[in-house]
Amino acid sequence: MIHILGGGLAGSEAAWQAASLGVRVVIHEMRPVRPTPVHKTDRLAELVCSNSFRGDKIDNAVGLLKEEMRRLGSLVMRTADEHRVPAGVALAVDRERFSQAITDAIRLHPLISVAREEVARVPTDASMFPLIIATGPLTSDSLSADIAALIGGEQLYFYDAISPIVLAETIDMTKVFRASRWDRSVRGSAPLTPACGVDGGQGDYLNCPLTREEYDRFYDALTVAESATVHDFDKVKFFEGCLPIEVMAHRGRDTLRFGPMKPVGLVDPRAGRPPYAAVQLRQDDLAGDHFSLVGFQTQLKWGEQARVLALIPGLEGAEFVRFGMVHRNTYINGPTVLRETWQTKARDDLFFAGQISGVEGYVESAASGLIAGRNAAALVRGEEPRVPPRTTAIGALAYYVSHADPRNYQPTNITFGIVAPVLDSARAAVSDGRTAPEPDPKPFDNARGKKRRDRKLAISERALRALDDWMGADLKVGPYTGKAVG
Ligand SMILES: Cc1cc2nc3c(=O)[nH]c(=O)nc-3n(C[C@H](O)[C@H](O)[C@H](O)COP(=O)(O)OP(=O)(O)OC[C@H]3O[C@@H](n4cnc5c(N)ncnc54)[C@H](O)[C@@H]3O)c2cc1C
Numbered sequence: 001m002i003h004i005l006g007g008g009l010a011g012s013e014a015a016w017q018a019a020s021l022g023v024r025v026v027i028h029e030m031r032p033v034r035p036t037p038v039h040k041t042d043r044l045a046e047l048v049c050s051n052s053f054r055g056d057k058i059d060n061a062v063g064l065l066k067e068e069m070r071r072l073g074s075l076v077m078r079t080a081d082e083h084r085v086p087a088g089v090a091l092a093v094d095r096e097r098f099s100q101a102i103t104d105a106i107r108l109h110p111l112i113s114v115a116r117e118e119v120a121r122v123p124t125d126a127s128m129f130p131l132i133i134a135t136g137p138l139t140s141d142s143l144s145a146d147i148a149a150l151i152g153g154e155q156l157y158f159y160d161a162i163s164p165i166v167l168a169e170t171i172d173m174t175k176v177f178r179a180s181r182w183d184r185s186v187r188g189s190a191p192l193t194p195a196c197g198v199d200g201g202q203g204d205y206l207n208c209p210l211t212r213e214e215y216d217r218f219y220d221a222l223t224v225a226e227s228a229t230v231h232d233f234d235k236v237k238f239f240e241g242c243l244p245i246e247v248m249a250h251r252g253r254d255t256l257r258f259g260p261m262k263p264v265g266l267v268d269p270r271a272g273r274p275p276y277a278a279v280q281l282r283q284d285d286l287a288g289d290h291f292s293l294v295g296f297q298t299q300l301k302w303g304e305q306a307r308v309l310a311l312i313p314g315l316e317g318a319e320f321v322r323f324g325m326v327h328r329n330t331y332i333n334g335p336t337v338l339r340e341t342w343q344t345k346a347r348d349d350l351f352f353a354g355q356i357s358g359v360e361g362y363v364e365s366a367a368s369g370l371i372a373g374r375n376a377a378a379l380v381r382g383e384e385p386r387v388p389p390r391t392t393a394i395g396a397l398a399y400y401v402s403h404a405d406p407r408n409y410q411p412t413n414i415t416f417g418i419v420a421p422v423l424d425s426a427r428a429a430v431s432d433g434r435t436a437p438e439p440d441p442k443p444f445d446n447a448r449g450k451k452r453r454d455r456k457l458a459i460s461e462r463a464l465r466a467l468d469d470w471m472g473a474d475l476k477v478g479p480y481t482g483k484a485v486g
Contacts, residue, residue: 002376004132005119007044009076009366010354011134012102014373016075019111023377030118036138043099044106053080053363056091058460059453061414062363065393068467069367075105076366121146129349130376134369137329137355144330155333161297162325164305165290166318169452175314179203181265205282208314209268209275218311222249225304244298244326260295279312289417290321298324321415333409334358334401341385342372351376358401360411367394388470391420392463422458
């Protein structure tokens, strides 16, 4: 038998997977006995905010992740597909029917039972293991404190201040320049191509320079832009170190110019002097496909972020990989605590899954529960825990959570930036050191857009082949056949 703390997206998926492999499961869910600040019902897998599972085509990373989950017999995906509502290329659901259907599927499964209780401490009784902790971003206070004691207080975070991330290919490189403040760079001495932004010397950052007029226009738009709904728990005072940019802006016209938009130590090579203000973009993944806006955490509505940030020179046509957020989020430092199998490093039979394990988003939370549930069941069945290859989206997520840089760990959505790239022959030659890199074609041309889409499709097609190979006939989760193990 396995025990799962939390009947959210991750916990429900984990339970379904384990039970589908013939293993008995108990889910411990505290609602309705103890509510959270955002859940509104006592249903399992309640969607706390948007009703969207985001893109549903495989030229998009979350579309690929969903397709992989379908192939792995995901309850969350099957139910989402059954209760979808029109949403263009995205998969959105009727939230009431979705969570009711998951609750019913779990309730009717002969191998799963649900105990409605708060688990206030990490269990120590051997009969509670294998144990999956999937209590989400709003894990109750007492359990959070006990988890902190177990893994080390500095490995558990309670707040997330996230800056937006843009796709490098969509930055207008003719307007930005590469430089580090005061020329303090950790880059090597490789020459920079114009495609990397006008060369302002060696530098780790792309800098978007603003004139006084551009700054004023940006400032005026920012101070009237609409913020996302603030939940009660978010009304707490923000840490001074991670104030949303709109909050800083309301303190005065120049606050941002002395904060995240300060131009000091930067010289715009075109003008030969510091700009009036500057936004710094920092490389966010190894491949250099993503850049985050430094110090730009924000609570603006996503549409408003797209509109206001497009006023920054260089970002007029930028595509956002992730929007900024500031919200309560309990999560562990995955790379310090977890293995790729979602088991803890300290204990084979203790797993974390869902948002608390250091992923971000409904689909990603359910995906982590899917693998954790299978692997906890594997232990009961006397089998080795396994993870799909890194070339798949679900394998890449597991790798990121367990292998990213622990010093600066941030929960992630699935993106192609964390999936191993497909190298075409020219790229392979460069990566082998056989030829020098060609400058990329000009941004915003159609051929470039098509090439980017083809590259994503190539990654997805390779991922699905790799997943099918990995699954083999025996690993496919089919309908429950009635044989219980453990
Ligand atoms: C305010 C907010 C808005 C969000 N909006 C979105 C969004 O729009 N789109 C998106 O993709 N992601 C969103 N997320 C992020 C995340 O995807 C969701 O929080 C998602 O529900 C996480 O799934 P989970 O299974 O990890 O946690 P949850 O779905 O929260 O499930 C955890 C469960 O554990 C229970 N629990 C907690 N403590 C205990 C305890 N001690 N004992 C027993 N049970 C316990 C809770 O009641 C809950 O049912 C949001 C997060 C927050 C906080």
